[in-house]
Amino acid sequence: MFSIGQLSKQTGVKIPTIRYYEQMGLIDTPERSEGNQRRYTKEGLNRLSFIRHSRDLGFSVEDIRGLLELSQHPEKPCDDAHNIALQHLKDVQNRIAKLRRLEGELKRISKCDADNVADCAVIETLADHGLCETEH
């Protein structure tokens, strides 16, 4: 049996976050000690590790809810899991594409060797969208 602090150290999930996940229904309400403190089993630890890892990979809490549900049913087909993962991959790729366009624009406007604001490309570009090369 682990206390919430031990669970936190083992998984790297902060204590208030663990309580938050419990509130959100991602993890079961654990047993309590006589003094009302949370006591976790190895299974609770595994579940939280799963969540942690999924969050690290950027899955939303809702996605994780689905993935956890699936992981409890090994005999089910795993198309749903693939769909969740592929959709997330697409989202990530979209975000990358967006950020790369942004990066290009920022690089371009940062190339400014003016001394004062009146001639500064950064300020000028922000004030006038027409000076941008790409749409955003």
Add this chain to the structure above:
Amino acid sequence: MFSIGQLSKQTGVKIPTIRYYEQMGLIDTPERSEGNQRRYTKEGLNRLSFIRHSRDLGFSVEDIRGLLELSQHPEKPCDDAHNIALQHLKDVQNRIAKLRRLEGELKRISKCDADNVADCAVIETLADHGLCETEH
């Protein structure tokens, strides 16, 4: 003079967002009509366009506050503007790098041709961080 709705159409900033910016002190409290409705000048429109454009480029509201302040003082040196832009560029590049690592990992785990959850690489990987190639 523009109503808030006209301002919204011209800039592409939604009405509640305009009011939010006013509350945050990004734009001045505009004049009001006899019936207490907001009435904006051309200057207010320019300022809001500046904000819109900066947000599109991903600057935070706090950054924008600084950039707006600078843009009001054309005689000042523009090092601060450059610093804000370069710092933001770095942030964007960091985010890209992070997302690319993520993309790689997601691609890898999505290559799964199992039929059921028991053999599914997606679920398996999430349950066991040791199966990951990179740190995250």
Add this chain to the structure above:
DNA sequence: ATAGTCCCTCTAGCGGCTATAGCTTCAAGA
């Protein structure tokens, strides 16, 4: 006058936590 659209304020909610306050419980040493 009336209809229909616009606008007003105030409040609450989103996601995913994080922080604080004021309290209780636990574990280890004297």
Add this chain to the structure above:
DNA sequence: TCTTGAAGCTATAGCCGCTAGAGGGACTAT
């Protein structure tokens, strides 16, 4: 056994940048 200090508890509010809704008032065209 007593004490102390760390760890845990609940409840509530805050973060960012909006967005949505309720319940009303103002404007404009007919």
